[in-house]
Amino acid sequence: MKQALLAIWKRAVQTARLCCGVPDYDVYVRHLRQHHPERSVPSYAEFFRERQTARYKGTGGRCC
Amino acid sequence: MQTATTPSGQALAAAAPMSPASKLLWAAIAIIGACCLGVIALRRDEPVNAIWLVAAAVSVFVISYRFYSKFIAYKVLQMDPSRATPAVLRNDGLDYVPTDRWVVFGHHFAAIAGAGPLVGPVLAAQMGYLPGTLWILFGVVFAGAVQDFMVLGLSLRRDGRSLGNMLRDELGPLAGIVAMFGVLVLMMIVLAVLALVVVKTLAHSPWGTFTVACTIPIALLMGIYLRWLRPGRILEVSIIGLVLLLTSIWSGAYVAASPDWAVLFDYDAKSMAWLLIGYGFLASVLPVWLLLAPRDYLSTFLKIGTVLVLALAIFIVAPNLQMPAATRFIDGTGPVFQGHLFPFLFITIACGAVSGWHSIIASGTTPKLLSNEGEARMVGYGGMLMEAFVAIMALIAAASLHPGVYFAMNSPGALIGTTVQDAATTISQWGFVVTPTELLDTARNIGETSILSRTGGAPTLAVGMAQLLHSILPGQGVMAFWYHYAILFEALFILTTVDAGTRVGRFMIQEIAGLIHAPLKHTESWTSNLLATAICVGLWGYFLYQGAVDPLGGINTLWPLFGIANQMLAAIALMLASVVMVKLKRERYLWVPGIPAMWLVACTLTAGWQKLSGPISFTAAAQKYAQALQDGKLLAPAKSITEMKQIVTNNTVDMLLTGLFMLLVLSMAGFALRAGIRAWRTHHPTAHEEAYVALSSVTS
Numbered sequence: 001m002k003q004a005l006l007a008i009w010k011r012a013v014q015t016a017r018l019c020c021g022v023p024d025y026d027v028y029v030r031h032l033r034q035h036h037p038e039r040s041v042p043s044y045a046e047f048f049r050e051r052q053t054a055r056y057k058g059t060g061g062r063c064c
Numbered sequence: 065m066q067t068a069t070t071p072s073g074q075a076l077a078a079a080a081p082m083s084p085a086s087k088l089l090w091a092a093i094a095i096i097g098a099c100c101l102g103v104i105a106l107r108r109d110e111p112v113n114a115i116w117l118v119a120a121a122v123s124v125f126v127i128s129y130r131f132y133s134k135f136i137a138y139k140v141l142q143m144d145p146s147r148a149t150p151a152v153l154r155n156d157g158l159d160y161v162p163t164d165r166w167v168v169f170g171h172h173f174a175a176i177a178g179a180g181p182l183v184g185p186v187l188a189a190q191m192g193y194l195p196g197t198l199w200i201l202f203g204v205v206f207a208g209a210v211q212d213f214m215v216l217g218l219s220l221r222r223d224g225r226s227l228g229n230m231l232r233d234e235l236g237p238l239a240g241i242v243a244m245f246g247v248l249v250l251m252m253i254v255l256a257v258l259a260l261v262v263v264k265t266l267a268h269s270p271w272g273t274f275t276v277a278c279t280i281p282i283a284l285l286m287g288i289y290l291r292w293l294r295p296g297r298i299l300e301v302s303i304i305g306l307v308l309l310l311t312s313i314w315s316g317a318y319v320a321a322s323p324d325w326a327v328l329f330d331y332d333a334k335s336m337a338w339l340l341i342g343y344g345f346l347a348s349v350l351p352v353w354l355l356l357a358p359r360d361y362l363s364t365f366l367k368i369g370t371v372l373v374l375a376l377a378i379f380i381v382a383p384n385l386q387m388p389a390a391t392r393f394i395d396g397t398g399p400v401f402q403g404h405l406f407p408f409l410f411i412t413i414a415c416g417a418v419s420g421w422h423s424i425i426a427s428g429t430t431p432k433l434l435s436n437e438g439e440a441r442m443v444g445y446g447g448m449l450m451e452a453f454v455a456i457m458a459l460i461a462a463a464s465l466h467p468g469v470y471f472a473m474n475s476p477g478a479l480i481g482t483t484v485q486d487a488a489t490t491i492s493q494w495g496f497v498v499t500p501t502e503l504l505d506t507a508r509n510i511g512e513t514s515i516l517s518r519t520g521g522a523p524t525l526a527v528g529m530a531q532l533l534h535s536i537l538p539g540q541g542v543m544a545f546w547y548h549y550a551i552l553f554e555a556l557f558i559l560t561t562v563d564a565g566t567r568v569g570r571f572m573i574q575e576i577a578g579l580i581h582a583p584l585k586h587t588e589s590w591t592s593n594l595l596a597t598a599i600c601v602g603l604w605g606y607f608l609y610q611g612a613v614d615p616l617g618g619i620n621t622l623w624p625l626f627g628i629a630n631q632m633l634a635a636i637a638l639m640l641a642s643v644v645m646v647k648l649k650r651e652r653y654l655w656v657p658g659i660p661a662m663w664l665v666a667c668t669l670t671a672g673w674q675k676l677s678g679p680i681s682f683t684a685a686a687q688k689y690a691q692a693l694q695d696g697k698l699l700a701p702a703k704s705i706t707e708m709k710q711i712v713t714n715n716t717v718d719m720l721l722t723g724l725f726m727l728l729v730l731s732m733a734g735f736a737l738r739a740g741i742r743a744w745r746t747h748h749p750t751a752h753e754e755a756y757v758a759l760s761s762v763t764s
Contacts, residue, residue: 013299014163015170018433019368020298020361023161031157048296049353051158056352056567063178063421064254064561064630 021055022048090130097123104389105194111384114460117197118378121456125449128205133213133445137438140645140653141217145438148757150224150431160224162435165442171433172447174364175425176212177371179258179558180415180630181451183521185459187623188413189470190400192390193463195409197456203410203417204452207660211634212422213444214641214657219427220440221753227427227637233752234643239735243636246728247424248572249721250629252600254421255565256607257626258558259344260618263336263608264520265555270329271320271511271548273336276555277329278312279359280343286358298361305362313548317511317541337612340562341605347559348566349597356563363557370553374457377532383464391467392495399475400519401620402680407667411627416455418664420633422448436759461528462521468498469506469515473524476617477517478700487516511544519619522558526550562604569600610714615685615701624675625718625725628668632729635664639736647743647751665733672726676719686715 014024025044032041042050082090100120104112137143154160163171188196219225222233228247232240266273285308286301294300319325331339347355396404401412415421426444434440462470471491472480480487484500491498507515510530515523530546571587573596578585584592611618638661645654675681689712692699702708743750 011164011167015167016365017298018163018167018171019174019364020357022296022298023158024163027161028157031155031161045295049291052353052357054158056356056564057571063176063419063425064180064258064415064626 022051115382124201133441137441140656143437148759148762149434152762160432163433165439168433169443172430172443176422181455182458184413185416185455186462186521186524189462190398191394192388194389196459200417200455208418209445209448212426212448215423216426216440216444219431224431227423235735235739252603253629255562255604257622259340259608260611261520261522262555262558265522267333267336270326271316272551273329274319275312275316275552282308283355283359287354291353333612337609344566345601347563360560363560366553367557381532381535385463387463387467399479407671410667411671414627414630418634420630423637467496473515473518509543510547519617522554570596631664632668636732643736643739644751646740649749672722675722682715682719686712
């Protein structure tokens, strides 16, 4: 039960962050470790800043 | 890139036949839906409850999702669950990430939900609730959701490419350039009209202006917190932000009540327009983390939260619809927007039924997140059904108001006068009996001095919402609090759209300017940054200011331009989908995107034409004022010769813009026809799809 609630909470956080243009950090770290072991892993703060800047780079725009 | 030769085949795996139990269930849903529709369409002598409308909408949506979207997925787009998606193929952990479908759905819905579906249906309520409801229900099923789903499906097969890129690949390079230019012009109109909704909402409302002004220091605080104190803790900072926002709404009452303070936040439409223009400029040149991003987070969560609250309120209160099913204004003489039911009802509702902008989202981030083609149906088609449901709720909120109050709020001062006595007399003569006291009481209940001519849809929706919530939580001052909450939420997310849009516009302008003078392209250069931002703000600012001084209050004049622009983009997206159907040699399904495309072309061209010539045209308005100028007369609301000349110029600009939009639709239709005919004559598929890669060969 607790496990299930925790999983739902994680999904909700993931959705909320994605709505703000911040993809899942853990997924990114896993991706880096698996495919680019030579690269250094950014901290969550660094990752967040990079994504925040990328979101307003001029593509997409917002819906009316 | 490789041209697809044959469809992969697996997609055609037929769906399992329906079991008898399931047949029975769907037949029951269909019968319930038909009964509900029958009630809302035919009952005339007594008020209809909103629950009938909600039930009809839910039945229509589940049936269309179960059957039509499945047909599109299996036969038309031939979505193939065995085929690897861009997210899987190009997985980089950042932009291309295979993501859980519910997470993608939430993200997609948050990205497509905007102010449009809340405002359009409210304006359309002037014709009664029935025409609007029918168009939202059937428009979304056969056009809006089809567009979103098909564009998503096409982009999925094209490496997640954008609409502009797909147009260039499938319709030719010139079509791509024309469409991109169209999108820029369209965006300026969208920003101007949305900003105008805020201006109309906040003009002479010290309470509203104070709370919206408070969002600036709150956002700055949040920005600093997120950057330096607790980097990236979005949830934490959003909760802090929300608490501060609610405090500002609560303290707004005291600001409005104090004459010394109220005067500081009391602006007329013109000054408000200038303030927004200045603010838009600042917000888009400042670093994003300081102002734009934190407001974006707040507005995203507030938007989702408010939509849920509205849904809950409608379910609990189950209000009666006080607006008649169809009013006399279906003849085109309505005060809220001018023009006959066809095409102006469709142009006015715009985003709630079909929104061209969604084609940009559906070919933007969403296709880069889906881990399986089979999930595109739920995200693309399902997401748009949700959006239409929001539109239905907005319509319910507006139709559950006293019609007299509705018309007092949404008619321009030029038609109903500026005193409650005049307004009550005029509106009662229209057949919606209302007393001056009722109008005054409504204003007092929501903590404002007047509700007359608060056009733009947002204040009407806010009153509707406040009344619904007040009947759940009665109490002194509760209605005023909820009214200003709803106002704040709408203003907040419109302003976020305006800021973010200004930045996007700035980059687009720099891109174009770079073609003429290369150094202007550098986005890091402050000179070109400021210059491009100024041009962008100037473009939408011009239309915003024009709306603020417009004789008919702005919304009446400019909303149709917004609708035409939006529906035009949808027509372009559906034309792309139609051409691709022919290119894939699936001509027998051409009608799926083809009929809505033709419908939208017909709507935008007819509306455009009526805005160019005839009694409700910009041309007629320009001529009227030009004639008065010649005769040396002053026509309201102009107070000087200069203002008269300004109105003539504004209408001429709108006329030219309408002409430009029509030209754009026609040329895109030309490009689509040319590409379509060429593909029809070719005997093998010519669409630019990426080659098939099996999902099983990629996933590790």
